[in-house]
Amino acid sequence: MTQHVDVVVAGGGQAGLAAGYHLRRQGIDFTVLDAEPAPGGAWQHMWDSLRLFSPADHSSLPGRLMPAQPGEVYPAAGHVVDYLTDYEKRYDLPIQHGTRVDAVHRDADRLRVTTDSGTWRARAVISATGTWSRPFVPAAPGRGVFTGRQTHTVTYRSPADFAGQRVIVVGGGNSGAQIAADLTLDGHVDVTWVTRRPPRFLPDDIDGRALFDVATARRSALDAGRDDTGGVAALGDVVAVPPVRAARDAGLLNAKPMFSRLTAHGVQWADGSQSHADAVIWCTGFRPALAHLAPLTLRDPRGHIPTDGTRAVGEYRLHLLGYGDWTGPASATLIGVGRTAREATRQIAQLLGG
Incomplete structure (x- = not known):
């Protein structure tokens, strides 16, 4: 009908x-x-x-x-x-x-x-x-040979699902930082956070109220033919919400450069060294x-x-x-x-x- x-x-x-x-x-x-x-x-x-x-x-x-x-x-x-x-x-x-x-x-x-x-x-x-x-996972070398668990932001729920495991969190945006913080603050997960470039934290006093104003100002400038202000991206990539600040200030949120490839049981780094991993969480957007x-x-x-x-x-x-x-x-x-x-x-x- x-x-x-x-x-x-x-x-x-x-x-x-x-x-x-x-x-x-x-x-x-x-x-x-x-x-x-x-x-x-x-x-x-x-x-x-x-x-x-x-x-x-x-x-x-x-x-x-x-x-x-x-x-x-x-x-x-x-x-x-x-x-x-x-x-x-x-x-x-x-x-x-x-x-x-x-x-x-x-x-x-x-x-x-x-x-x-x-x-x-x-x-x-x-x-x-x-x-x-439509979660996005990049075509990282070795992704098909890794025998551990691979998941994405879309299916992540809590640290309890990874207790006692070595976990690599991939992604330098908000979801990567928040999930890495969630896991490290729990204390029962061995976490490595990796990003393609050093994470850029926004100032601690910036939250969604300011971000909305910044995004609106950028659109107004573009519509008026003025120079691009860069918008939110010019300020940084990660909003320092309380759990992220807590993990960062405790020295628990230190990102490593992206690994060169996945192996059967972990990852290989740019210098050729390897690390074991039980799981990879792809916080790589949508x-x-x-x-x-x-x-x-x-x-x-x-x-x-x-x-x-x-x-x-x-x-x-x-x-x-x-x-x-x-x-x-x-x-x-x-x-x-x-x-x-x-x-x-x-x-x-x-x-x-x-």
Whole structure:
């Protein structure tokens, strides 16, 4: 059976909820299709010790402040899940959980959205599928011969899973630093943290509030034709959240240069020496989950979908929301996605009204 609606939103995490909020305010008929069986988006899969970079009141979606978590300055992932669950219910957003969007096709005057449970025809589509479902692991030499455990940020949960083991954590960004800190502070894991370049810690007083302002200022400068300020990347790579500061200040968070290759039972370093390892945790980031858009053939030779703001240049009825700065300053954050969601829905309202 084919169903008809003005707008389909693919993805019911924070970006999909922000889009839903603004679509409801515009009076647009829409539905949100979310592959997750329950509310909370990717936050329900985060590791146990994860904390936000910002206090609750600076980590909110449009229309509803996140309440503070008792006893915590920086809320835990579980608190975010509770907030998103409440947000979805509070605004009675029409979300179908457990529905995976497989593909988006051009179909006469509509976009046809096929899912694992039926087909939708819509006048516009907002893709808000995020990156969590596409973990990236580099093609490191020897990765196929290593006989130990290899995992990724996406499946890491707690130090208890690695008690008594020698673990190598790969990655110089926030997830690498936080997971390395989590393991070292536990005291029951032998941890080696490796990065391609020396880790760059942001000043201790910088958190998500300042990062949002920096990202916004960079976008404003670029839009006005001024010099690129460098944005957040110019400040550093790692936000010094309390566990990271604690591990760093205790001398437990010292990164080594990247190994030259994996061996059957560990790694080989640039000088030819070897170290045993039971597990490698790849904290090497994610890629946008955009396979459902392949039928639209929008990618350029670099594999990127060009956008004007959030709107796809090659398909004016499609908006991409929440994938990072290329779809809006800080749009992959709770506080940042609301602004770009508002602009995307405003443009969709103009399209539908025309």
